[in-house]
Amino acid sequence: MTGSPGGVSGPPGGVSGPPGGVSGQPGGVSRPRGGASRPPGGVNGPAGGGAGLTGDGTRPVSWGLREVSVWHQNSPALDRVSLAATAGQVTAVVGGDGAGKTTLLRCLAGAQAPGTGQVSRPDARQIGYLPASSGIYPDLTVAENLAFRAAAYGLTAARAREQAAEYLGRAGLATARDRLAGQLSGGMRQKLGMIAAMVHRPQLLVLDEPSTGVDPVSRSDLWWLIARAAAGGSAVVFSTSYLDEAERAAIVLALDDGRELAIGTPEEIVAAIPGTLRAVTERPAAQDERRAWRRGGRWRIWDPPGSGAGAGEPIRPDLQDAVTIAALARELQLAGELQLAGGAA
Amino acid sequence: MTAGGAVSPGRAVSPGRAVAPGGAVSPGGPIPSGSGPLARCVAVTCRFGQLTAVDQVDLRVNSGEIVGLLGANGAGKTTLIRLLLGLLPASEGEVALFGAEPSRETRRRIGYLPQGLGLYDDLTPAENLEFSAAVFGGGRDGDKPPGLPAALRSYGDTVVGSLPLGVQRRVAFAQVLSHRPDLLILDEPTSGVDPLGRARLWDTITDAAAAGAGVLVTTHHLEEAGECGRLVIMAGGAVVAHGAAAEIIGAARVSVVTAASWTAAFTALERAGLLVALAGRSLRVPGSAPEEVRRALGGIDASVQEAPATLEERFFQLTLSTSGTGAAR
Numbered sequence: 003m004t005g006s007p008g009g010v011s012g013p014p015g016g017v018s019g020p021p022g023g024v025s026g027q028p029g030g031v032s033r034p035r036g037g038a039s040r041p042p043g044g045v046n047g048p049a050g051g052g053a054g055l056t057g058d059g060t061r062p063v064s065w066g067l068r069e070v071s072v073w074h075q076n077s078p079a080l081d082r083v084s085l086a087a088t089a090g091q092v093t094a095v096v097g098g099d100g101a102g103k104t105t106l107l108r109c110l111a112g113a114q115a116p117g118t119g120q121v122s123r124p125d126a127r128q129i130g131y132l133p134a135s136s137g138i139y140p141d142l143t144v145a146e147n148l149a150f151r152a153a154a155y156g157l158t159a160a161r162a163r164e165q166a167a168e169y170l171g172r173a174g175l176a177t178a179r180d181r182l183a184g185q186l187s188g189g190m191r192q193k194l195g196m197i198a199a200m201v202h203r204p205q206l207l208v209l210d211e212p213s214t215g216v217d218p219v220s221r222s223d224l225w226w227l228i229a230r231a232a233a234g235g236s237a238v239v240f241s242t243s244y245l246d247e248a249e250r251a252a253i254v255l256a257l258d259d260g261r262e263l264a265i266g267t268p269e270e271i272v273a274a275i276p277g278t279l280r281a282v283t284e285r286p287a288a289q290d291e292r293r294a295w296r297r298g299g300r301w302r303i304w305d306p307p308g309s310g311a312g313a314g315e316p317i318r319p320d321l322q323d324a325v326t327i328a329a330l331a332r333e334l335q336l337a338g339e340l341q342l343a344g345g346a347a
Numbered sequence: 348m349t350a351g352g353a354v355s356p357g358r359a360v361s362p363g364r365a366v367a368p369g370g371a372v373s374p375g376g377p378i379p380s381g382s383g384p385l386a387r388c389v390a391v392t393c394r395f396g397q398l399t400a401v402d403q404v405d406l407r408v409n410s411g412e413i414v415g416l417l418g419a420n421g422a423g424k425t426t427l428i429r430l431l432l433g434l435l436p437a438s439e440g441e442v443a444l445f446g447a448e449p450s451r452e453t454r455r456r457i458g459y460l461p462q463g464l465g466l467y468d469d470l471t472p473a474e475n476l477e478f479s480a481a482v483f484g485g486g487r488d489g490d491k492p493p494g495l496p497a498a499l500r501s502y503g504d505t506v507v508g509s510l511p512l513g514v515q516r517r518v519a520f521a522q523v524l525s526h527r528p529d530l531l532i533l534d535e536p537t538s539g540v541d542p543l544g545r546a547r548l549w550d551t552i553t554d555a556a557a558a559g560a561g562v563l564v565t566t567h568h569l570e571e572a573g574e575c576g577r578l579v580i581m582a583g584g585a586v587v588a589h590g591a592a593a594e595i596i597g598a599a600r601v602s603v604v605t606a607a608s609w610t611a612a613f614t615a616l617e618r619a620g621l622l623v624a625l626a627g628r629s630l631r632v633p634g635s636a637p638e639e640v641r642r643a644l645g646g647i648d649a650s651v652q653e654a655p656a657t658l659e660e661r662f663f664q665l666t667l668s669t670s671g672t673g674a675a676r
Contacts, residue, residue, distance in 0.1 A: 090610055092625065098541025099512040187420055215538065217567050218662060219419040222624065229625035230617075233610040243539050246570035246659075250626045258541065268627065295546035296553050298573045322542060322570065329543035 063124075064088045065110070065206050065237055070119030072105050078260045079105040082119070085255050085265070087206060087237040092228055094251035095241040096325070102260040103241035104134055104210055110239060111208040123206055127155055130204035130236070134211055136195035140184025144175060144194055147183050148201055155202035162201065169197040172230070173223040189220025196224060200231045207231050209240035213247060225250065245322045256325045263328045268321045275324045276331070276342060277306040280314035292339070293330060297323075304330060306340055383446060384409050385530045385561040386431055391440035393426055400426040402584035403440070408530065408561040413552065415575030416565045419666055423584040424565050428532055431563070432459060445529065455483055458528030458560075462535050464519040468508030472499050472518040475507060476525050483526035496521055513544055520551055531555055533564040537571065549574050569659040582666040592658050599656035599664065602640040604630040606649035619643035624660075633660045 066086040072079045080102045087093055087110065095103050108114035109121055111131035123129060131137070138147050145166070152162030170176050173193045178186065183194055192212055200207055209228070213221045232238045240251070248254045249268050256263040256271070264271045282301050286294040290312065294303045303314060304327045319327065334340035384407035393401040401423045408414050418424050429435040430442050433449030444453035459465070466475050473495050499518055507515055516536075523531065533552070537545045553574070556562050564575065572578055572592050580588040580595065588595045606612035609628050616623045616632060621643055624631045632640050637651045644651070656664075 096542075098544055099539045101541060189420055215567075217419040217422075218417075218569065218659060219666060221567070222663060225624060229613055229623070232625070233613045233617075235610075243541060244568050244570065245542055246568065250624075252628050295543070296550050296574075297546065299576070325542045326546055329541065333543070 063205065063237070065123050066121075067106065067110060067116070068120045068122075070106070070109055070116040070121060072102075072109065072114070072117045072260075080109070080116075081260045083255075083257070083260070083262050084119075085110075085239070086253075087239045088253075089205065089237045090232055090235055091253065092232050092238045092240070092251040093253045093255070094248035095239065095255045095257060096243065096245060096248040097241075097257035097263075098243050100259075101257040103257060105260075106257065107131075107208050107210045107239065107241055108133075110206075124204075127202070128205040130199035130202065130207040130231075132192075132195045132199040132209040132212055134214075136191050138183045138191065138195050138198055141182060143180050143182055144170070144186070145179045147194060147198055151198045152201050157202055165201050165203070166197065169201065169227065169230075172226060173197065174220075187220075189216040189223075192216050193220060193223055193227070196227050200227065200236070203231075203234055204236055207236045207238045209238070211241050211243070213242060213244075221247075245325055249321050254321070256328060258329055258332060261332075263332060264325060271328075272319055272321060272324045275319055275327050277304060277309065277327075279304055279317045279319045279323055279327070280312065281317045282314040292334065295326060295330075302326075306331070306342065384443075385445060386563065387441075387443045388427070388430070389441045389443075391427075391430060391437045391442055393430060393435060394438045399584050401430065401437075404581070404584075404586050406579060406586070408563050410529070410559050410561050411556055412577060413556050413562040413564060413575045415572050415578045416563055416581065417569065417572065417578060417662065418565075418581035422581040422666070424581055425534070426584075427581070428459075428534060428563075428565070431532060432457065455526070456529045458523040458526065458531045460519055460523045460531070460533045460536050462538070464515055466507045466515060466519055466522065469506050471504055471506055472502055472510070472521075475518060476522050479522045479525055494525070512539055513541070516540060516544075516548070520548065524551070524555060529560055531560050531562045531564075533562065535565055535567065537566070537568075545571075569657070569662060572658055580662060580665055587665045595665075596656055596658055596661045599633075599661045600653050601656050601660055602632040602635055602637045603652050603654045604632060604640060604644070604649050605652075606630070606644075606647060608647075612644060612647050612649050615645060615647055616640065616643050631660070633664065 064086050066084070068084050069082045070080055070084070071082050083102070083106060085093065085095070085106070095106055097103050105114065109116045110123060111129055112121075112123055112126060113131065113133070139150070142150065148166040149159070149162060152166070157165070167176075170179065175190060175193055175197070178190060183191065186194060196209065196212055199209065212224050212228075216224065228238055228240065242248055252267065253265070254268055254271060255265045264274065266274065280303050282303060284301070286301055286303050290303050293305070294301050296302070302317065302323060303312065305312065317323070331340060331342065335342065386406070386408040388404050388406040391401055391404045392399065404423070404427060406427070416424050416427070426435065430437055431444065431449065433444075433454055442449055445456060447453060467478065470478065476495055499514070499521060502510060502514065507518060510518070520536070523533075531552070536552070537548050540548060549571070552562055552564065566572070576591065578589065578592060578595060579586055604612050604616070605628075609625065609630055612630055613623055613625065616630065621632055621635050621640065624633070633656060637653055640651045
């Protein structure tokens with residue numbers, strides 16, 4: 003049941019689009035060593051190495067995408083994106099509306115075939131997927147939704163009740179068991195959707211913007227559920243448009259316009275940023291304004307490598323700065339206003 | 348409280364300060380002499396039957412400042428906004444806008460961005476702005492409203508409903524600013540926006556404040572709170588904290604656990620009934636001192652250190668203790 007049936011790679015000639023891909027665009031700023039298909043090493047992850055998309059029995063299992071592209075009409079929704087999802091680890095996909103997050107997660111969860119590239123995932127019964135629409139039945143109660151989902155995944159009734167009770171209690175939904183799902187608040191609905199996706203303790207848990215529109219209190223419950231799933235051995239991949247949330251994951255993939263903008267641990271992404279960052283208190287002069295943005299009551303100005311930093315206080319970028327710089331660099335490259343040697347740092 | 352509001356636009360400007368020269372001049376006439384806060388609530392309460400949605404709230408928004416309004420769903424933020432917009436009457440207390448009761452005239456001087464953006468899907472960006480200008484009577488003093496920014500004109504005849512969400516949001520911002528409001532009320536203005544886009548929207552917001560507008564903004568994401576000069580945190584209808592982010596965080600601390608295997612540490616701390624949050628590969632335990640955390644970890648190999656709480660962690664302490672749901676979590 004844990005194998006990847008048929009390699010689950012994209013059907014040749016499926017969904018697809020222009021042969022030869024869409025190339026020639028400047029790459030994202032950070033394209034770290036070895037690409038994303040390498041399971042990222044770290045405290046809890048597999049120890050480095052070039053392990054591919056499947057586990058070798060001695061390391062935590064890793065699923066993922068390799069060089070996946072998807073076209074909608076003639077424009078790429080995803081352009082050669084790779085990502086590993088490792089058991090017991092939380093991975094974040096961050097980007098704005100239209101960045102390609104949903105397409106990526108749908109490919110990973112098996113809800114959509116990639117145009118080109120490979121996807122590795124466990125058997126469908128070992129996948130939990132929370133779609134952006136939360137995927138619950140509004141005219142069933144909370145308990146019925148979970149019972150239905152558990153039955154679909156082949157859990158015994160007793161086991162399902164026990165698992166559901168733990169999650170519902172911890173997520174503050176215990177008293178809502180008999181309420182119709184359609185009458186829940188947005189945050190409660192998202193929590194229910196997430197519990198429904200993880201009640202069978204899947205090997206791979208894919209969550210599409212679980213916290214969008216959810217208030218901070220419900221969001222902390224969602225985060226507890228994410229941590230609980232990963233602690234139980236699931237490979238968790240979730241999407242968000244917020245970097246403070248992405249920063250709580252072990253590995254972050256930033257997407258922009260269907261392309262990888264940056265990938266790695268938050269520290270790696272920050273370290274891969276080319277050039278320097280400084281802060282000034284006055285609105286920057288015209289020549290700097292394209293590379294400047296406001297943060298915390300001051301202006302940040304990014305100076306590309308070799309441009310020589312101007313006046314201001316040097317700043318160590320954090321993840322939010324780093325992803326902003328990566329997006330800015332890509333925008334300037336596309337506009338022909340910036341060349342970075344080799345397209346990367 | 349810096350001198351020279353333009354230097355540090357996010358900071359509170361003293362209440363007595365008039366609108367910045369060259370800034371947003373209201374189409375509804377000059378700000379009353381001795382201009383106090385643009386918006387002021389004094390001990391405002393709003394009840395719906397048995398439910399007290401807003402409970403004895405004090406709030407003020409001055410010219411040139413950005414005030415962040417934070418709270419969980421049901422904390423009373425939306426009701427408070429509806430009170431300010433004049434859509435709801437207060438059960439008790441006083442709501443004043445530009446020194447007067449909320450009315451059609453005060454509404455004219457407010458730019459309100461609802462969560463749903465408030466655009467007409469079947470009109471083009473330019474038509475949306477024209478409609479808004481007609482409604483607000485923008486330019487009635489002979490001044491032409493600013494209209495669509497150059498970057499948005501390229502969408503020409505495309506109706507708003509067919510534009511990407513990010514573009515729609517920029518159109519909505521342009522519309523909200525087009526009648527040069529004195530007070531901006533923005534309800535989750537950056538939801539779904541990528542980091543660079545968000546930085547640019549905050550540029551727009553901060554520019555408006557630097558030009559003299561007062562801004563009241565809600566967000567569910569506390570990383571944005573750093574852009575606000577002052578924060579107001581609501582829970583259970585009441586204000587539970589206000590001030591700059593650093594003041595609100597104060598001396599609150601959390602324990603940070605770094606373990607060879609975070610999953611083992613997480614499971615142990617959970618079993619001990621502690622509140623645990625995953626952050627990267629470490630765990631944060633608010634509300635428990637390092638000794639207690641070490642005891643709960645038992646023999647697990649881990650380092651436990653104390654660190655300052657984040658605004659989000661402090662927010663939970665404040666809101667959970669008030670709403671009484673803490674025990675359930």
